[in-house]
Amino acid sequence: MFPRSVGSGPGRRGSAYRSATYAPLRPWQVRQRRFALTRFGRRGLDPAEVGDFLERVAADLEGLYVELARTHEQNLRIKDALRRWQSQQAPSMREAAGG
Numbered sequence: 406m407f408p409r410s411v412g413s414g415p416g417r418r419g420s421a422y423r424s425a426t427y428a429p430l431r432p433w434q435v436r437q438r439r440f441a442l443t444r445f446g447r448r449g450l451d452p453a454e455v456g457d458f459l460e461r462v463a464a465d466l467e468g469l470y471v472e473l474a475r476t477h478e479q480n481l482r483i484k485d486a487l488r489r490w491q492s493q494q495a496p497s498m499r500e501a502a503g504g
Contacts, residue, residue, distance in 0.1 A: 431466070432467040433463075436460065438459060
């Protein structure tokens with residue numbers, strides 16, 4: 406979705422704990438994830454409970470991605486407003502400095 410700014414060095418993405426091939430989970434990936442049934446009948450996890458949990462995780466992820474997109478858009482608006490303000494202030498700063 407958006408490049409990560411975490412990490413060090415130019416053009417580096419991700420963090421020190423993730424490989425370059427790491428991709429964050431998307432809600433659809435959680436919803437499509439299926440678990441194998443155990444060989445011994447009902448032993449193991451309850452499929453309905455696992456499904457409910459995966460749906461909850463997917464919904465939480467979806468909400469986070471919506472909020473991330475909203476924050477990204479707000480960040481762009483703020484940066485644009487700052488650039489406009491700086492452009493407006495630059496001539497008066499040069500005059501004040503005697504240049």
